Every structure is written in C-alpha cells, then in structure tokens.
Amino acid sequence: MLQVNELSGGYGSGLIVRGVSFSVKQGELFGILGPNGSGKTTLLNMISGLTKPASGTIVVKEKPISTYALKELARVVAVLPQMTSSQFAYTVKETVSLGRYAHQTGFFKSWTDEDEAAVQEAMNQTGTSLFADKPLSALSGGERQRVFLAQALAQEPEILLLDEPTNHLDLSFQKDLLDLLKQMTSNGLTVISIFHDLNLASLYCDRLLLMKNGAVHAIGTAADIMKEQHIHDVYDTDVQKQPHPEVPKPQMSLLPARADVQPVEIGEELLEWHSDYISIRPPVPLKTLSSGVIGAGWGWRSAFVNRHVDKNYNLDNFEEEAANYFRERGFDLNETVGMMTAVKMDDVAYRRKVRDDVSVFVVTTAGVGNAVDVTRQRTSWKEKNKPGTINIWVFANGKLSEEAFVQGLMTATEAKAKALADAGVCDPETGTIATGTSTDSILIAATQRGAYQQFAGSITPLGIAIGLAVYESVTEALEKSSRRKAIR
Amino acid sequence: MRKRSTQTFLPNKKTAYAFALLFLIAAIFIGTAVGTIHVPFRHIAAILAHHLFGTGLSMDASIDNIVWKIRFPRVVLAGLIGASLAIAGAAFQGLLRNPLADPYTLGVSSGASVGAVLVLFFHVSIPFLGGFTLPVVSVAAAILTIFCVLLFAQTIERSMKLETIILTGIIFSSFLGSFISLMIALTGEELRQIINWLLGSVSMRGWPYVQLMTPFFIGGALLLMYMAPELNAMSFGEEKAKYLGVNVQRKKMMVLIAGSVLTGAAVAVSGTIGFVGLVVPHFVRILIGPDHRHLLPLSMITGAGFLIMADLTARTIISPTELPIGVITSLVGAPIFALILLNKKRKGGVA
Structure with missing residues (x-):
C-alpha cells in the first residue's frame, strides 16, 4: 500500500528526516513513535504531500506520490492533523461535506447522491450525525476532533494519516477513537499514526516505527519495539516494562527520579x-x-x-x-x-x-x-x-x-x-x-x-x-x- | 447549546436570497425615486422598461432624463461598487482566515488612491482618455500594486503564507499612504478635490463609469463565486485545504487577484469607501452561516443594496449639499460593527 524508500527531507536547509525506509500493508495500523524533534511530523508531512522530500521516494499504491494530482491524492490519502480550527461557525455537516471536495469534478461540481451517502456514513461511523446542524464552535474538543475524522473519512481514503490524534482528547475519547480506527482497519483502511503515548501505541498498533534523530531506530511489532533498552536509547528515560493485564501487549511505566532514599529496616x-x-x-x-x-x-x-x-x-x-x-x-x-x-x-x-x-x-x-x-492423590476431601x-x-x-x-x-x-x-x-x-x-x-x-x-x-x-x-x-x-x- | 436565534428567522437559504433581492430592488427604486423632484415608482418602472425592453413611453422627457441619465446610472454604479467591495471583503475574510480583513487589507486601495491623487495633483490628462484619465490610471495603479505585493511576498517566502501576504499588504499600505499624505501636504487649491475623492463619491459619474466598472465586476465576481468551495476549504487553513485536495497555491493567487481587481476598480471609480467590505459579509454570515457558496452571492446583493441606500442618504440628508458617501458608510457601519461584536461576545460564539 505504501512504500517509503531512503526518504530524507526537512524545512529550509537542514535535513530533519534522514534515510527513512519502511512499508505499510493494506489494513495495517502502523504507529510512528519518537521523542519531540525526532522527525515524526516531518515524515508524515512528506507522506501526505505537504512537504517535498529532499531525496528518496514515497510510493502509494504502486505509484510515486510525486506523480499524483492533488485531488487524486486526496481521494487516496486523508489526513487528520492534531488540531484544525476555523474562525467561522461552519456546521458539522458543512465541515464534513468539505471532505468530498476531491470527488467533485466537472465545471459545476454538483452534489451527487454518492457524495451525500459518503458524508452520512462518515458521520454515522464517528457518531457526529447527532449534532450535524450545530456549529463547530459549540462542540467540545473531542467532538470537534471526531468531526474532522468524519471529514477525512468522507474523502473515502485508502490511507488515513494521523498526527497524534488523541492529543487533546480525554481518556474515553482516546479509546473510542482508537477502537474506531482499529475497526476500520479490519475493513481494509490503512492507518498510519504518530503517537506520543507509547502504551496506547503498543495496545493498538500492528507495527511500530521508532524514530531517533530523524532516522529509524527500530521497526517491528509492539513486542519488538517496547523494550526497555529501545525506549531508554531513544527517549533517554528510564522506564519499566510490564505486561498489560488483559491484552498480550507490553506497557511501559515511567520511573520518576527519586531523591536519595534512606534505607529502611523491617524487623x-x-x-x-x-x-x-x-x-x-x-x-x-x-x-x-x-x-x-x-x-x-x-x-x-x-x-x-x-x-x-x-x-x-x-x-x-x-x-x-x-x-x-x-x-x-x-x-x-x-x-x-x-x-x-x-x-x-x-x-x-x-x-x-x-x-x-x-x-x-x-x-x-x-x-x-x-x-x-x-x-x-485423594479421592475425597473431608471438611x-x-x-x-x-x-x-x-x-x-x-x-x-x-x-x-x-x-x-x-x-x-x-x-x-x-x-x-x-x-x-x-x-x-x-x-x-x-x-x-x-x-x-x-x-x-x-x-x-x-x-x-x-x-x-x-x-x-x-x-x-x-x-x-x-x-x-x-x-x-x-x-x-x-x-x-x-x-x- | 443555544441555537443562534437569527438562524431560526431564516431557516432556509431561499428565504435569505428572496429577502436580499427584495432589499436590492427596493433600494434601486427608492434610490431612483427620491430627490429634489420625486419620481413615482410606476414611472421609474415604465422608464426602465422603455430603455431596457423597448416598450413605449408617454412621459415628460425631463423626467426621463433625470431617471435614465442621472439617477439610475448613479444607483447602478453605487450598486456595482457596493457589490464588488462586499464580495471581495467576504472572500478576503475567508481566505485570510481573519474576520477583520477587508478589501483594503492588501493595500490595493492605497495603490488606486495614489494613482488617482497623482492625476489630481499633476493635472494629468492622457490623450483619448480625457475625463477618464483618473479611473483608468487608478485601476492600473491598483493592479500594479497587487502584483508588487504578491511578488514581494513571494520573494520573502516561496510558499507565500497568508501571514506574509498580510504583512506585505500592511507595508505597502503604509508606504503608499505616506505618498498620499505627502501630496496632500504639498497641494494647494486641489486639496478639497483630493479629500473629496478620498472620502468617496459616486456623484456625477454617469454611464461611462458604469461601463468601465462592469467588466471588472463581472469577471471578478464570477471568479470568486466559482472559487467558493475552495474558499470553504481554505478557511480551515492552508494545510487542511491541501489535504482535502485543493491546489492552494493557485487558488489562493486567483482569489487574491480577483478580489483585488474588484476592489481596485471600485476604488478607481468612487474613491475609498470604507466599511462596506467589512460589515456586509459579517452581517450576512450571521444570518446564513459561513458557507461561501451562499455567503458570496448574498454579500454581493446585500452590499449593492446597502451602498445604494448609503448614497441616497449621503445626497439627501442635508440636501442640497452632498456628503461624501464614505462618511455615511462609516457612520452607519462602525456602530453596526460594534453591535455585531458585542453580540458575538455575549453569545460566546464566533460569527
């Protein structure tokens, strides 16, 4: 579905991403991890076509991304940024409908039944049809993020890119959003997402890419990546690994720095x-x-x-x-x-x-x-x-x-x-x-x-x-x- | 959430269009009827039918003259200018994602003014153009200014972020504004003429000015309305618009040029008339929401009606003396704008 080969790039003169290669299969939930400034967002911006790479190639569906027209790309790749805002009070429906922009062709860009159906489905999937006629400004941060997810889904993309989608969401919205994404990957959607939270990424992602200083530090399953040594090398932070109580995925606990502790003697x-x-x-x-x-x-x-x-x-x-x-x-x-x-x-x-x-x-x-x-062996047990x-x-x-x-x-x-x-x-x-x-x-x-x-x-x-x-x-x-x- | 009460008044867009058109037609008729000689509506209808559709006319020729040669072209010109400024203002506010933007934000009006003031100051008269020298030079100066602003913004930053464009516009505005001040300071008997032009007026223009204005208006307005979906997308930010498949670079340039041409032409024929481009789009947005597919045409219609009424007020309120129309738009516009802001603050929402 997506191949990235020896990709390098950045803004201005300096290279932020250096020689990154990986590939993502259809239906995968692929997580990108790394500390601040490790090049996660730059990498995502190159995949979404926002930033031109300095060298290397990105191939989407067997076709280099540079050969896509903007509208054509928007029908394959949709992006959910961390935060989107507008000065104006668009309604939820109007906002989601914008997702159909790339599908509207011809001089008059008429609104077809297909467009309407895609918008309705996107709103139903994200639970935003309840407030279809409310202005965005009347919604909470979590609801708004779901509206923009609906907008991205209305593009009917095959690949969805997310930049820390759960950043501004409370616990239950984080879970709902990721559950929804996980469910959509089983319907064939490919999801590539940046995560800040190692444990969420470990729980939901099929594979993880761990970045350090703009390069790939490690790629693999959660079990491969969520190792104390990897995390220590990349984040320079002490963590301790534990199993999740219910799900066979590793979790990391932060180890806070402690002041010198006095020994205690139990006797x-x-x-x-x-x-x-x-x-x-x-x-x-x-x-x-x-x-x-x-x-x-x-x-x-x-x-x-x-x-x-x-x-x-x-x-x-x-x-x-x-x-x-x-x-x-x-x-x-x-x-x-x-x-x-x-x-x-x-x-x-x-x-x-x-x-x-x-x-x-x-x-x-x-x-x-x-x-x-x-x-x-005993045959009976006497009380x-x-x-x-x-x-x-x-x-x-x-x-x-x-x-x-x-x-x-x-x-x-x-x-x-x-x-x-x-x-x-x-x-x-x-x-x-x-x-x-x-x-x-x-x-x-x-x-x-x-x-x-x-x-x-x-x-x-x-x-x-x-x-x-x-x-x-x-x-x-x-x-x-x-x-x-x-x-x- | 509290539903915006104004939306319950105008539940659908058709009603909004009907109201706007009714307002415009009423403004046209009232604007033509009122004056030192009152002309009844049915006479106006008959005269317009005569000139537009060739129906017979049985009326005093002097009335026909007043209506067709003097008042009606003035009303049409005021309408065109109001429409141009309002639609350009709506488009700029959406594109620059700034509800405080107006058609003059990018310095176009300063460019047009410098052109006009130069003509007045040096008594320039280009052969073949005669009395038309001023608007033609002014339009040319406006268009030149847009390209300078855009070129300069591009030199600073290839991707031409909107912030850069706004800053460049402010730089050019101030710079060109100082030229105008300089000429005002040095001028003698043309002072009143220059000030009057700067305050804006649509009097004594007649059909030739309408003809000069019309092609810019039709071209600019159609282009902007065609760009409504892109404006919707871009009002969520350039990056988001690009993700949605909008060719941001090109569309942004087209909106800027179309809006600036409209503004430049309006300023060239009438001077800088303030507040129309700022207040009208806000007002319309509160009534029907920010969707540019409706916001642009409705702003255009409402802006036309608004400026016709403003002109009517300007020429009748202390008749026979005429006030500059810019004074009226600002006198009416500023309090309206203040009310809108107060209201917005109270509701806690963003209009």
Whole structure:
C-alpha cells in the first residue's frame, strides 16, 4: 500500500528526516513513535504531500506520490492533523461535506447522491450525525476532533494519516477513537499514526516505527519495539516494562527520579501485638507479592495484618466480613495485606537473618490440622474443623527484581516443606509427610531500598537468608502450637 | 447549546436570497425615486422598461432624463461598487482566515488612491482618455500594486503564507499612504478635490463609469463565486485545504487577484469607501452561516443594496449639499460593527 524508500527531507536547509525506509500493508495500523524533534511530523508531512522530500521516494499504491494530482491524492490519502480550527461557525455537516471536495469534478461540481451517502456514513461511523446542524464552535474538543475524522473519512481514503490524534482528547475519547480506527482497519483502511503515548501505541498498533534523530531506530511489532533498552536509547528515560493485564501487549511505566532514599529496616521492633491480631506498619510502602485474603497479587502496601479467627470461622461472605474487620481497626484496604489464621497470636514465631548485604525478617503462624501431602492423590476431601493454616511473611530489606520475588516464593515454600517434614507433620488422610496445608498464605515484601538483589534462589545470599529464616520460624511455630495442644 | 436565534428567522437559504433581492430592488427604486423632484415608482418602472425592453413611453422627457441619465446610472454604479467591495471583503475574510480583513487589507486601495491623487495633483490628462484619465490610471495603479505585493511576498517566502501576504499588504499600505499624505501636504487649491475623492463619491459619474466598472465586476465576481468551495476549504487553513485536495497555491493567487481587481476598480471609480467590505459579509454570515457558496452571492446583493441606500442618504440628508458617501458608510457601519461584536461576545460564539 505504501512504500517509503531512503526518504530524507526537512524545512529550509537542514535535513530533519534522514534515510527513512519502511512499508505499510493494506489494513495495517502502523504507529510512528519518537521523542519531540525526532522527525515524526516531518515524515508524515512528506507522506501526505505537504512537504517535498529532499531525496528518496514515497510510493502509494504502486505509484510515486510525486506523480499524483492533488485531488487524486486526496481521494487516496486523508489526513487528520492534531488540531484544525476555523474562525467561522461552519456546521458539522458543512465541515464534513468539505471532505468530498476531491470527488467533485466537472465545471459545476454538483452534489451527487454518492457524495451525500459518503458524508452520512462518515458521520454515522464517528457518531457526529447527532449534532450535524450545530456549529463547530459549540462542540467540545473531542467532538470537534471526531468531526474532522468524519471529514477525512468522507474523502473515502485508502490511507488515513494521523498526527497524534488523541492529543487533546480525554481518556474515553482516546479509546473510542482508537477502537474506531482499529475497526476500520479490519475493513481494509490503512492507518498510519504518530503517537506520543507509547502504551496506547503498543495496545493498538500492528507495527511500530521508532524514530531517533530523524532516522529509524527500530521497526517491528509492539513486542519488538517496547523494550526497555529501545525506549531508554531513544527517549533517554528510564522506564519499566510490564505486561498489560488483559491484552498480550507490553506497557511501559515511567520511573520518576527519586531523591536519595534512606534505607529502611523491617524487623522485630515493628511487630505490633494485639489480642486477636498482629500487624506490621512499615514507615514506607513495600512492594509485595502475596496471596492474602486482602491485597493479594502485586502491589505496594503499607500495612500487614495476621488475624486470629475462631476455628469454626466459616462464612460464605468471609471476604466482606474480613474487609469490615480490617477497616474497623483502621487499616486502609488499598494498602493492606491481610491474612487469617485459627492459631493464637501467642504462637507467632519470627526470625531475622542477615547474609552479606541483605537481611530478611520472617513472621510465621503455623497450624497443621489441615495438613496436606500435595503429591498424593485423594479421592475425597473431608471438611475438617481443625485449625490449620501456615501464614508466612517474608520481609526482604533490599531492592528485589521481579525474578527475585518469584524465587523468594519458591525458596520460602521449599523451606516450609522441609520444616514440616523434619517435624514429622503428616497428612491425616494419606498418612504421608505433609507438604503444607490446604489454606496456606504467603507474602514476599521488599523495601526496594538498599542493595539490589536480582536473585533469591537457594544459593544466593537472599535465598539462603529466606530459607533459614522460614525453616526456623516455621519449626518454632509448629512447636508452639503443638505444645499448646498438648497442654489442652 | 443555544441555537443562534437569527438562524431560526431564516431557516432556509431561499428565504435569505428572496429577502436580499427584495432589499436590492427596493433600494434601486427608492434610490431612483427620491430627490429634489420625486419620481413615482410606476414611472421609474415604465422608464426602465422603455430603455431596457423597448416598450413605449408617454412621459415628460425631463423626467426621463433625470431617471435614465442621472439617477439610475448613479444607483447602478453605487450598486456595482457596493457589490464588488462586499464580495471581495467576504472572500478576503475567508481566505485570510481573519474576520477583520477587508478589501483594503492588501493595500490595493492605497495603490488606486495614489494613482488617482497623482492625476489630481499633476493635472494629468492622457490623450483619448480625457475625463477618464483618473479611473483608468487608478485601476492600473491598483493592479500594479497587487502584483508588487504578491511578488514581494513571494520573494520573502516561496510558499507565500497568508501571514506574509498580510504583512506585505500592511507595508505597502503604509508606504503608499505616506505618498498620499505627502501630496496632500504639498497641494494647494486641489486639496478639497483630493479629500473629496478620498472620502468617496459616486456623484456625477454617469454611464461611462458604469461601463468601465462592469467588466471588472463581472469577471471578478464570477471568479470568486466559482472559487467558493475552495474558499470553504481554505478557511480551515492552508494545510487542511491541501489535504482535502485543493491546489492552494493557485487558488489562493486567483482569489487574491480577483478580489483585488474588484476592489481596485471600485476604488478607481468612487474613491475609498470604507466599511462596506467589512460589515456586509459579517452581517450576512450571521444570518446564513459561513458557507461561501451562499455567503458570496448574498454579500454581493446585500452590499449593492446597502451602498445604494448609503448614497441616497449621503445626497439627501442635508440636501442640497452632498456628503461624501464614505462618511455615511462609516457612520452607519462602525456602530453596526460594534453591535455585531458585542453580540458575538455575549453569545460566546464566533460569527
């Protein structure tokens, strides 16, 4: 549909775009990215025919763009600039109708049924037919941008060029506009658009062109382009890549520059004891990965609660009950990881371990009435009213990679299993050594300050500290709770 | 949104055309009828029918003379000038995307004035032209000025951005204006003549001036009206117009030349009559919207009617003394324009 070969050009004497080559297939949504002044708009202006290239060729539908007459080009390529304005109060319909200019031929330029149909369709597609008779000046910025999109669509183009189309639009209009464009590409329209927003571009574009200093830095799919290294090279900015929660496209998060941060040490002195719960409220939010009743998954949390409940606690709406409980005790649910156990708070065990440049503080409660050997098949599951949950909190005083979080989970789980084995805890149903209980919870929380820890495997300093601390604290917690049972 | 109330009065364009034409015809008849000797409408109709369609005439020859030789050509000339200035003003406002633009923005009128004042100052009389020397020199000076302005703008910047053209126009206007001031300062007994010409008048011109004006008017007006779709596109900006498929460079040049020729011819035959080209397009735009396909012809018709009425006022208000017509258009035009601006501000919209 469009081929650009070794294109160079600019305004005046200097070259702004230098040796850019790429091609776009029909029906593609092609995004152009790059920092300010990287030549995006100049490139687009050359493709739209506004600026003459200094060298190189642009071929549209197998024909060099320089051989197109202006009207002929306007029937193939339409452009939606960032912002279009008029001093005069044209109505929406009049504005959209101007899109038919290139289709009107002959001396009298009569308005045909075909023209009318194209205008109506363009207005329907963009949802602007509702205000067809209003003057442009009475519309909001987002509505106006849709009117100009309708105008471009009324040209019935095969290629649509957009210059940061979502620049002045609020969130929902941005999404609506891009959804519409995406849908139109499936009907064969080719869309080439400049984006400022990396994440929007990644979400919607089939392919991306990343420009730097007027040249191509990289071309490819979102997965190819949205790499931390690429973005850092081009924008000279630190970003962190994450997956989109719903769509298999990468997203970038900005990393704000932070003032020198004081190290924070999570330890015994932060433990708050209450009759029916223990909590830790660190002075700064911690990055967490957990399976708590409250605050599961990834997050930044500033309160951690382990709550005692009666062993008969068994509610259908336990999440709601738990939420109320935590709220009543002054915990902000958005910032809290909450766990529950039937174990008494006197039986909490904790350990602090230091290895090299990292320290770990682990807090554990362990009840094993529901102990399970996960490696044995069971035919049925008997509901038991015995207290039985192992809750493990691992606080790492260091800056952990996501990898370290996952390895920390593994290491802690391995240490827990070993502690159960050494204590001889058995699955009451199968009679074999248990690997855990049916309702265990775990938390890995890191201060993200101090030394960087890329790994937390079993032979790394962090891994060793986690392993030892978890093993010892689980063992102690088991002893405490079995002693209590023996007394009773 | 509040609908513009004026649009509810004139729901469709046909009504607008009907009103405008009615206004023009009424202006023509009133303009011809009123004077020291009153001529009834039916007599005017009969005389016009006689001269235009060759019907019989049973009337006093002196009445026929007053109507056909004196008043009617004056009305027609005033109409042509009003029409030219209004349509040129509408086109310039659209092209320059500036509601404050008028036919004189590009300095054409200054050029025409310099030509005319030179003729008056040096008592120039070109053989074969005689009394026609002034308008002919003036038109020539106007056209020369346009080309100088455009050439100069192109030298500054090949793509001839409209901002550049406006700036060039202002430079030329001021420069040529200083010439006029210089000649006024140096002149003696021609002072009153020059001032009168500059203030504008359509008196004592007769059919020859109408004939001089007509070809410029027809050519310029037709060209501008043919260019209405391009003007619509260009009022969204030159880039947008180009995206829509308009050959901006060429069409822009054609609009500028057509509008300037109209203006130059009008100034040459009548002097600089202000405010018509500014106020009339604004007024029409408020009534029917900015679409140039209707704005241009309606401005033309309304402008013709407006200037005929202004001339009527100029020659009757303190009769037998005649005021310069430019005084009347400005006296009426400026308050109207002020009202339009106030109204616009109150509605918060752009007319």
